[in-house]
Amino acid sequence: MKAQTLYEKLWSSHLVRQEADGTALIYIDRHLVHEVTSPQAFEGLKLAGRKPWRVSSIVATADHNTPTDHWEAGILDPVSRQQVETLDANIRASGALAYFPFRDARQGIVHVIGPENGATLPGMTVVCGDSHTSTHGAFACLAHGIGTSEVEHVLATQCLLQKKSKTMRISVEGTLGRGVSAKDVVLAIIGEIGTAGGTGYAIEFAGSAIRSLSMEGRMTVCNMAIEAGARAGLVAVDDTTIAYLEGKPFAPTGASWEQAVDYWRTLHSDEGAVFDKEVVLDAARIEPQVTWGTSPEMVAPIGGRIPDPATVADPVKREGIERALKYMGLAPNTPIGEIPVDQVFIGSCTNSRIEDLREAAAVVRGRSKAPGVRRVLVVPGSGLVKRQAEAEGLDEIFRTAGFEWREPGCSMCLAMNADRLEPGEHCASTSNRNFEGRQGMGGRTHLVSPAMAAAAAVTGRFCDVRELA
Amino acid sequence: MKAFNVVDGLVVPLDRANVDTDAIIPKQFLKSIQRSGFGPNLFDEWRYLDHGEPGQDCSARPLNPDFVLNRPRYRGAQILLTRDNFGCGSSREHAPWALEDYGFRALIGTSFADIFFNNCFKNGLLPIVLPASEVDELFRRCEANEGFRLVVDLPAQRIQCPDDGRMIAFEIDAFRKECLLNGWDDIGLTLRHADEIRAFEERRRGEHPYYFS
Numbered sequence: 001m002k003a004q005t006l007y008e009k010l011w012s013s014h015l016v017r018q019e020a021d022g023t024a025l026i027y028i029d030r031h032l033v034h035e036v037t038s039p040q041a042f043e044g045l046k047l048a049g050r051k052p053w054r055v056s057s058i059v060a061t062a063d064h065n066t067p068t069d070h071w072e073a074g075i076l077d078p079v080s081r082q083q084v085e086t087l088d089a090n091i092r093a094s095g096a097l098a099y100f101p102f103r104d105a106r107q108g109i110v111h112v113i114g115p116e117n118g119a120t121l122p123g124m125t126v127v128c129g130d131s132h133t134s135t136h137g138a139f140a141c142l143a144h145g146i147g148t149s150e151v152e153h154v155l156a157t158q159c160l161l162q163k164k165s166k167t168m169r170i171s172v173e174g175t176l177g178r179g180v181s182a183k184d185v186v187l188a189i190i191g192e193i194g195t196a197g198g199t200g201y202a203i204e205f206a207g208s209a210i211r212s213l214s215m216e217g218r219m220t221v222c223n224m225a226i227e228a229g230a231r232a233g234l235v236a237v238d239d240t241t242i243a244y245l246e247g248k249p250f251a252p253t254g255a256s257w258e259q260a261v262d263y264w265r266t267l268h269s270d271e272g273a274v275f276d277k278e279v280v281l282d283a284a285r286i287e288p289q290v291t292w293g294t295s296p297e298m299v300a301p302i303g304g305r306i307p308d309p310a311t312v313a314d315p316v317k318r319e320g321i322e323r324a325l326k327y328m329g330l331a332p333n334t335p336i337g338e339i340p341v342d343q344v345f346i347g348s349c350t351n352s353r354i355e356d357l358r359e360a361a362a363v364v365r366g367r368s369k370a371p372g373v374r375r376v377l378v379v380p381g382s383g384l385v386k387r388q389a390e391a392e393g394l395d396e397i398f399r400t401a402g403f404e405w406r407e408p409g410c411s412m413c414l415a416m417n418a419d420r421l422e423p424g425e426h427c428a429s430t431s432n433r434n435f436e437g438r439q440g441m442g443g444r445t446h447l448v449s450p451a452m453a454a455a456a457a458v459t460g461r462f463c464d465v466r467e468l469a
Numbered sequence: 470m471k472a473f474n475v476v477d478g479l480v481v482p483l484d485r486a487n488v489d490t491d492a493i494i495p496k497q498f499l500k501s502i503q504r505s506g507f508g509p510n511l512f513d514e515w516r517y518l519d520h521g522e523p524g525q526d527c528s529a530r531p532l533n534p535d536f537v538l539n540r541p542r543y544r545g546a547q548i549l550l551t552r553d554n555f556g557c558g559s560s561r562e563h564a565p566w567a568l569e570d571y572g573f574r575a576l577i578g579t580s581f582a583d584i585f586f587n588n589c590f591k592n593g594l595l596p597i598v599l600p601a602s603e604v605d606e607l608f609r610r611c612e613a614n615e616g617f618r619l620v621v622d623l624p625a626q627r628i629q630c631p632d633d634g635r636m637i638a639f640e641i642d643a644f645r646k647e648c649l650l651n652g653w654d655d656i657g658l659t660l661r662h663a664d665e666i667r668a669f670e671e672r673r674r675g676e677h678p679y680y681f682s
């Protein structure tokens with residue numbers, strides 16, 4: 001049989017039917033639902049007199065709008081509250097495999113709770129009305145972010161209309177240096193291929209450096225595949241994947257587990273499989289990264305400088321850089337290490353898992369927030385992450401350093417709740433988007449790893465975490 | 470969904486690459502549980518000088534005179550001309566809802582982000598991908614000629630420039646074209662294959678029971 005890529009295996013195992021022009025119906029195993037992109041879909045379903053096709057595929061939570069402090073007071077913003085209550089009512093009416101509502105012990109960011117509960121399993125198709133659904137590809141799942149009409153389509157039909165993507169393999173070979181994390185790897189990849197570099201592709205991340213990452217690290221990389229424009233990110237199943245899933249609440253057990261593992265072991269690209277595009281990066285050359293502009297591709301290593309648009313020939317690119325520098329309040333050629341920091345955000349579906357918090361805490365231990373830094377928010381990705389961190393005493397390390405230890409949610413990743421930047425403030429953020437206004441109108445976001453965010457919090461500027469012995 | 474056939478419309482040039490969905494419709498407007506009414510907040514942070522909040526009367530807000538949509542010559546535009554990677558970022562369908570609610574019917578650019586591109590077709594919006602040289606030329610002509618219009622002819626898959634009769638062909642999937650032309654709703658179409666879906670599901674449940682518990 002012809003050697004297949006992992007993507008091709010996942011695609012063909014979910015293909016229900018295909019039209020002459022290649023438009024296909026793909027069966028969906030897991031449907032993750034949150035409050036922002038689902039109300040209009042449930043409404044549409046109801047108006048058409050339709051019922052959800054298979055409610056046992058649904059796992060739901062409230063995360064985008066929920067506050068991260070004073071939970072006892074409920075949701076103060078009436079518009080946010082209405083949206084969360086609408087989700088409550090919709091899930092109550094339809095049913096679900098699991099629902100983790102506001103203030104539930106297992107509530108959290110949708111892309112954190114799926115994997116940690118074993119609701120995301122290798123070989124599944126996973127969809128969610130959220131672009132960072134690509135995160136789940138770390139488990140060799142075909143995971144797509146979808147729009148609200150597609151949420152309704154999946155609710156009604158258990159299928160998604162798709163065309164087959166092209167395939168790209170990005171191999172990161174070698175050993176990552178000390179202080180260099182999964183976040184730096186994926187920022188370096190985006191710096192290399194650009195934010196539209198993955199458009200039309202499903203990207204498989206491979207190579208020894210990717211295999212050496214934990215599941216948390218792989219999720220960080222796949223999470224930002226969408227920032228490279230890709231339709232999906234993927235990592236093959238190996239022992240790390242299997243070990244992570246064993247014993248998770250929704251993972252199979254007993255004979256069913258054995259059967260599943262036998263199948264999961266086949267979820268990798270075959271020897272000799274051909275990709276439409278191959279990119280290779282040398283792990284040893286990747287340094288801690290900091291974004292300086294308003295697109296994730298505007299990124300530089302910590303020892304670098306902000307580029308000078310005057311040296312860029314392409315006029316659209318040049319104007320893009322000029323506009324970004326104006327928005328960011330930064331001058332060409334400034335060393336990255338001279339950018340001051342006003343706020344620090346450690347959280348989001350990119351970097352709010354236990355390993356991320358451990359990495360940040362390791363830098364913070366015995367240090368405290370720099371006087372020039374107005375606020376440091378540490379927002380765990382879920383209730384389970386929060387409890388684990390507290391059991392390990394990480395919350396104490398953060399609190400002692402003058403950081404704020406919050407309740408789980410999306411928080412200042414998109415600033416839909418009360419957590420946000422003031423105009424002009426620079427933020428070292430472990431999230432995934434540095435777009436204009438993303439963390440608050442006029443706010444200036446710099447994407448970094450958890451360790452680099454912690455280093456910025458204790459020194460008051462971007463600094464090389466490797467130099468903080 | 471509104472059907473799309475031939476649209477003869479005024480063109481507005483948005484000369485930026487990587488226009489993200491946060492810029493198209495900022496997050497505070499995502500709290501709505503409605504599908505409509507997003508037009509006044511399209512490009513909110515670029516369009517107005519103050520900070521917008523949901524439920525506000527936008528007619529009284531100060532407009533940013535430098536933003537291209539606010540220039541009188543582009544008022545009533547139905548075709549948006551843009552650059553690379555338009556619609557990147559968040560999957561929010563509120564972005565095409567806002568564009569459609571504002572009055573746009575077609576978007577022309579060199580590339581569109583994947584999820585946004587899909588979302589457009591569900592809302593009667595036609596995103597057209599053209600080579601960079603064609604897009605450059607359209608930008609030049611649009612900026613040089615006040616009242617520059619284009620006729621987007623979906624059945625014939627071509628754009629016509631009325632001032633000199635030039636034709637530009639474009640590609641579109643046969644299935645998407647059919648749906649747009651008829652204003653069809655995907656769900657109804659898919660449910661015609663309900664038996665096939667059910668058979669697939671049963672087979673999968675047999676082979677991989679652990680995905681169904």
Ligand code: SF4
Pocket residue numbers: 063064109110111130132348349350409410413414431432
């Ligand atoms: S943490 Fe940020 S990127 Fe992730 S789901 Fe929430 S808002 Fe989206």
